[in-house]
Amino acid sequence: MRGVxxxxxLVFITYVLFTGSASPYDLLTGVIVxxxxxxxxxxxxxxxxxKALNPVRWLWGVIYFFWYMLVAETKSHLDVIRRIITGDYNPGIVKVPVDVETSYAKTLIANSITNTPGTYVVDMDENYLYVHWIDVATEDPEKARKEISADFERFAKRILE
Incomplete structure (x- = not known):
């Protein structure tokens, strides 16, 4: 019964948030689902x-959600808007090392990169993500890591490792 x-x-909270309703019918349906x-x-x-029930990890998850939505997404959207208007871009694929152990943490980082405008993960292996970047500022893997994934890694370690 591990993990039930x-x-x-998590499913119940997600269900209630997505339905946007706290009616008895929706709450009962949410519990059943x-x-x-x-x-x-x-x-x-x-x-x-x-690990999953550790409230500190849940708190970091909430902090990450708000940071991602308010800071990372906003910065990336503004950058992409500027590049669209000015035509100043240099797309390419860069090799970005990841410094996390669990597959959950790697997935969180890859999804965060992909969901952020201007970057997306096209492939990954045990130690690297291969990221399509709208404006390749560097091809050095460590410098690219600092630019693309370092913040995501910091949160992924606190939440999932």
Whole structure:
């Protein structure tokens, strides 16, 4: 039964947020869906119950969500808008090292990069992400890491490792 409770809790919270309703029908439906998904997927989704239920990790997840939505997304959108208007871009694919251990942390970093305008991950292996970058400022992997993924890695370590 490893992982059932954290998975069900996350599914329920997500369900309520996406429906935007707290009616008894929606809450009951959310509980049923959450229990079903938790029972079916909990053992596959969660590696360790003690890590998943750690409130400090959840707090870092909330902080990351707001930082990502308010800071990272805003900066990237403004940069892409500027590049569209000025035509100043130099696209290319760069090799970016990742300094995290778990597949969850690597996935969080890759998804964060892909969801941020101007970059997306086209491939990944154990130690590197291959990122299409709208304006290649450097081809040096460590410098590219600092520009593209260092902030995401910092949060991924606190949340998932």
């Amino acid at each position: 409770l954290p998975t069900a809790l 959450a229990i079903g998904v938790g029972l079916l997927m909990g053992k596959y989704v969660v590696q360790s119950d003690t």
